[in-house]
Amino acid sequence: xxxxxxxxxxxxxxxxxNKTFLLSTFLLPLMFVxxxxxxxxxxxxxxxxxxxxxxxxTSEIFKPLIKNDxxxxxxxxDKDADTSNYTKKGFDGFIYLDDSANHHYVLRTPKAASMGTxxxxxxKLNEAYQNYQLQQSGISKAHLDSIKKASTGFFSLxxxxxxxRIVNAxxxxxxxxxxxxxxxxxMFVFGAMVMRGVMEEKTNRIAxxxxxxxxxxxxMLGKILGIGAVGLTQLLLWIILxxxxxxxxxxxxxxxxxxxxxxxxxxxxxxxxxxxxxNEAAKFLANVxxxxxxxxxxxxxxxxxxxxxxxxxxxxxxxxxxxxxxxxAQSLMLPIMMPIIFGFIILSSNLNSPDNDAMFWGxxxxxxxxxxMMGRIATSPPWWQLALSMALLIGGFxxxxxxxxxxxxxxxxxxxxxxxxxxxxxxxxxx
Amino acid sequence: MNILELQNLKKYFATQKAVDDISFNIAQGxxxxxxxxxxAGKTTLLRxxxxxxxxxxxxxxxxxxxxxxxxxxxxxxxxxxERGLYKKMKIGEQAVYLAQLKGLSKAExxxxxxxxxxxxxxxxxxxxxxxxxxxxxxxxxxxxxTVLHEPSLIILDEPFSGLDPVNANLxxxxxxxxxxxxxxxxxxxxRMEQVEEICNHIVLVNKGKxxxxxxxxxxKNEFKENIYRVGATVLPDxxxxxxxxxxxxxxxxxxxxxxxxxxxxxxxxxxxxxNIPVHAFNEVLPSLNEIFIKLVEGTKTARQFQTIN
Numbered sequence: 001x002x003x004x005x006x007x008x009x010x011x012x013x014x015x016x017x018n019k020t021f022l023l024s025t026f027l028l029p030l031m032f033v034x035x036x037x038x039x040x041x042x043x044x045x046x047x048x049x050x051x052x053x054x055x056x057x058t059s060e061i062f063k064p065l066i067k068n069d070x071x072x073x074x075x076x077x078d079k080d081a082d083t084s085n086y087t088k089k090g091f092d093g094f095i096y097l098d099d100s101a102n103h104h105y106v107l108r109t110p111k112a113a114s115m116g117t118x119x120x121x122x123x124k125l126n127e128a129y130q131n132y133q134l135q136q137s138g139i140s141k142a143h144l145d146s147i148k149k150a151s152t153g154f155f156s157l158x159x160x161x162x163x164x165r166i167v168n169a170x171x172x173x174x175x176x177x178x179x180x181x182x183x184x185x186x187m188f189v190f191g192a193m194v195m196r197g198v199m200e201e202k203t204n205r206i207a208x209x210x211x212x213x214x215x216x217x218x219x220m221l222g223k224i225l226g227i228g229a230v231g232l233t234q235l236l237l238w239i240i241l242x243x244x245x246x247x248x249x250x251x252x253x254x255x256x257x258x259x260x261x262x263x264x265x266x267x268x269x270x271x272x273x274x275x276x277x278x279n280e281a282a283k284f285l286a287n288v289x290x291x292x293x294x295x296x297x298x299x300x301x302x303x304x305x306x307x308x309x310x311x312x313x314x315x316x317x318x319x320x321x322x323x324x325x326x327x328x329a330q331s332l333m334l335p336i337m338m339p340i341i342f343g344f345i346i347l348s349s350n351l352n353s354p355d356n357d358a359m360f361w362g363x364x365x366x367x368x369x370x371x372x373m374m375g376r377i378a379t380s381p382p383w384w385q386l387a388l389s390m391a392l393l394i395g396g397f398x399x400x401x402x403x404x405x406x407x408x409x410x411x412x413x414x415x416x417x418x419x420x421x422x423x424x425x426x427x428x429x430x431x
Numbered sequence: 432m433n434i435l436e437l438q439n440l441k442k443y444f445a446t447q448k449a450v451d452d453i454s455f456n457i458a459q460g461x462x463x464x465x466x467x468x469x470x471a472g473k474t475t476l477l478r479x480x481x482x483x484x485x486x487x488x489x490x491x492x493x494x495x496x497x498x499x500x501x502x503x504x505x506x507x508x509x510x511x512x513e514r515g516l517y518k519k520m521k522i523g524e525q526a527v528y529l530a531q532l533k534g535l536s537k538a539e540x541x542x543x544x545x546x547x548x549x550x551x552x553x554x555x556x557x558x559x560x561x562x563x564x565x566x567x568x569x570x571x572x573x574x575x576x577t578v579l580h581e582p583s584l585i586i587l588d589e590p591f592s593g594l595d596p597v598n599a600n601l602x603x604x605x606x607x608x609x610x611x612x613x614x615x616x617x618x619x620x621x622r623m624e625q626v627e628e629i630c631n632h633i634v635l636v637n638k639g640k641x642x643x644x645x646x647x648x649x650x651k652n653e654f655k656e657n658i659y660r661v662g663a664t665v666l667p668d669x670x671x672x673x674x675x676x677x678x679x680x681x682x683x684x685x686x687x688x689x690x691x692x693x694x695x696x697x698x699x700x701x702x703x704x705x706n707i708p709v710h711a712f713n714e715v716l717p718s719l720n721e722i723f724i725k726l727v728e729g730t731k732t733a734r735q736f737q738t739i740n
Contacts (some may be wrong), residue, residue, distance in 0.1 A: 003532055006528065006531050006532060007532075010520075010528055014517075014519065014520060018519075200517070204515045204516065204517055204518050205513050205514060205515025206514075206515040206516055206517060207513075208478075208483065208509075208511040208513050208514075209509070209510075209511060209514065209515070209516075209529070209576075210532075211483050212481040212482065212483055212504060212507070212509040212511070213504055213529070213532040213533055214532055215500075215501065413478075413483065
C-alpha cells in the first residue's frame with residue numbers, strides 16, 4: 001500500500017505542476033467567462049438605442065391601441081411617411097400594409113433588422129390586435145388580465161406514484177440531466193487522461209524498471225487514483241474559478257449594459273406569461289427544496305467516483321496494450337466508449353419517465369448505471385434498487401480493475417505489437 | 432553459499448519455449464555472465480529472476496528461501512535492456528522516487544543519491560530533466576538508480592551499450608567495487624570481451640536451453656585446442672615435426688597446434704635441438720567469442736516460431 005501511495009503522489013504532483021495543467025486550469029475558466037461576458041456585452045451593444053418606427057396605419061386599428069411602453073421601440077403614426085422618405089424624416093423603419101387579405105405587413109429598414117426587433121414589433125402588433133378584438137366583444141383588457149391572474153395556478157397537480165412518493169418530473173429532469181452530463185463528460189475526459197497516463201511508462205520505456213520494484217497492479221491503481229485526484233482538483237478549481245470570475249465580470253460590466261441585459265431578459269413576449277411562469281418557477285423551487293439533497297449529492301459523488309473507477313481501469317487496460325501511436329488507441333477505445341454513450345442516450349431519451357424498463361435496467365447495469373441512476377435519483381427510487389445498483393457498481397469496478405490488472409501486467413511489457421481483444425481476453429484468464 | 436538457485440525453470444509463450452528447463456546456481460559474490468544469442472531467452476530468464484514474470488514451472492530460490500517477488504525485490508537491482516526514465520521528471524526527484532519504491536526512506540535516499548552524484552560528477556544534474564540528458568548520461572543515471580538501494584543481487588542487461596570508454600570504465604570499476612562489497616552481479620550481454628574481462632562464472636543459453644555452465648577459466652580450458660604461440664625468428668620451411676602443425680607463420684612468431692599426446696616440453700626440445708632461439712612460448716586459449724560462435728553456430732540464427740500445446 002505504501003508503494004501505491006508513492007505512485008499516487010508522484011502522478012499527482014508531476015501532473016499538477018505541469019505547465020499544461022496550470023494553463024488549462026486557469027485559462028479555461030477565464031476564457032469561458034470572457035466569452036460569456038463578451039457575448040453579453042456585444043448583444044447589449046447591438047440593441048443599443050431606441051428605434052423610431054414610422055407606421056402607416058391605414059386600418060386605424062393600431063393607433064389607439066398600440067402601447068409605446070418599450071424602451072427600444074417607438075411607433076410614430078405619420079401619414080406622410082412612405083418608403084422613399086422615412087429615413088429623411090429620421091425614422092429607423094417604416095411599416096405599411098402589404099397584403100390586406102393576409103394581414104401581412106412589411107417593415108422597411110435601411111439595413112436588415114435584428115430578429116429581436118422584428119419579433120417585438122410583431123408582438124406589439126398582435127397584442128394590439130388582441131385588444132382590438134376584446135374591445136369589439138365588449139371585454140376590457142384590464143378585466144381579462146384580472147381573470148387571467150386569478151385563474152392561473154389556481155389548481156395544482158402533483159403526480160404520485162403507487163408507492164406514494166411525489167414524482168417531480170421537472171426537477172428530476174434538471175438534476176438527472178445536469179449530473180448525468182457531468183458524469184458523462186468527465187468519464188470521457190478522465191478516461192482519456194488515464195489512458196495517456198498509462199502509456200507514459202511505455203513511451204518512456206520505464207515499465208520494466210517499475211514492475212521490477214512494484215507489482216503492476218499497484219502501479220496501475222496508483223496511476224488511476226493519482227490521475228483521478230488530478231481530475232477532481234481541476235474540476236473543483238474550475239468550479240471555484242468560474243464562479244469567482246463570473247462575479248468579478250458582473251461587477252466590471254458597465255451599469256448601462258447590465259440594465260439592458262435585464263431588459264432583454266424581461267422581453268415583452270415573456271412578460272405576457274409572467275404570472276403563469278412565476279407560478280411554475282415557484283412550484284419548481286418548492287420542488288427543488290423538497291428534494292433530498294444530501295442523498296442526491298452523496299449519490300452523485302458515489303456514482304461519479306464509482307463510474308470513474310469502473311471505466312478508468314478499462315481505459316488503463318487499453319492504454320497498456322497500445323504503443324506510442326495514439327491512432328492505435330482509437331480502435332480499442334471505441335468498445336469502451338460505446339456503453340458510456342449508450343448510457344447517455346438512455347438517460348436523455350427516458351428522463352421523462354424515470355421508472356420505465358430502460359431506465360431501470362440502465363440504472364442497474366454498472367456499464368451505464370453511473371449516468372442513468374442520476375436520472376432517477378431525484379424521484380427517490382426504492383431503496384433496494386439504489387442499494388442493488390451501488391452494490392453492482394462496486395462489484396463491477398472490482399471486476400474491471402482485476403481484469404485490467406491482468407491485461408496491464410502483460411500489456412505494459414509488450415513493445416512493437418498491438419494486442420487484439422482476443423489476446424487480451426486470454427491474458428485475463430491466464431493464471 | 433548460493434544467493435540464487437534456479438531449478439528447472441520453464442516459461443512457454445504462445446509460440447515459443449522461451450525458457451525450457453534451465454537450472455543453475457549463482458554463488459554469493461560472483462560476477463556472473465549470462466550469455467546467449469539474440470532471442471535465446473535471456474531476458475525472459477532475467478524477468479523471472481526479478482519477479483516480473485512467474486515461471487510456468489520450476490522455482491527460484493533466493494537467499495535460501497523461495498523467491499518472494501513482493502519483498503525480495505528490495506534486495507534486487509535490475510537494469511533492463513529496455514531502459515528508460517520518466518523524461519519529464521527532474522533527475523533528483525526521479526532518483527529519490529525510484530529509491531523510495533525500493534523501500535528506502537526519503538532521507539536515506541537523498542544521502543545515497545548525493546554520494547553517488549558526487550562520485551559520478553553529476554551534482555549539477557539534480558534539477559535538470561531526463562530529457563535534457565544525452566544517452567550516455569542517462570545511462571549513468573540509470574546505473575545509479577539501479578544500485579542505489581545497495582541490492583545484494585544486481586542484474587545488468589547490456590550495461591555498457593551506448594557508453595564511451597571512459598564512462599564504461601567508470602561503471603566497470605563500480606561493478607568491481609560492488610562485487611568486492613559483497614554484491615552478486617548478473618551480467619547479461621553478447622559482448623564477449625567484456626565478459627572475459629569481468630565475469631568469473633558464465634552460463635550460455637541458446638534456444639531456451641542451457642548449453643554451458645562453468646567458470647570462465649574452466650570453459651576456456653575445456654575448449655582449448657592445444658594451440659601455442661612460439662616467439663622465434665625462423666623461415667617457414669625450417670620447422671617441420673610430427674609433434675605439431677604450424678597453423679600460422681609470421682616473421683617473428685609461429686602459431687602451432689600440438690598433435691595429440693605431444694607435451695609442451697617436446698616442442699621446446701625440438702626447437703632447442705634445431706638451435707632456434709625461442710624468446711616466447713605460451714598457450715593460446717580460445718576467446719569466449721570463438722567458443723560462443725562455435726557453440727551457437729550451426730543452430731538456426733533466428734528462433735523459429737512453433738506451436739506449443
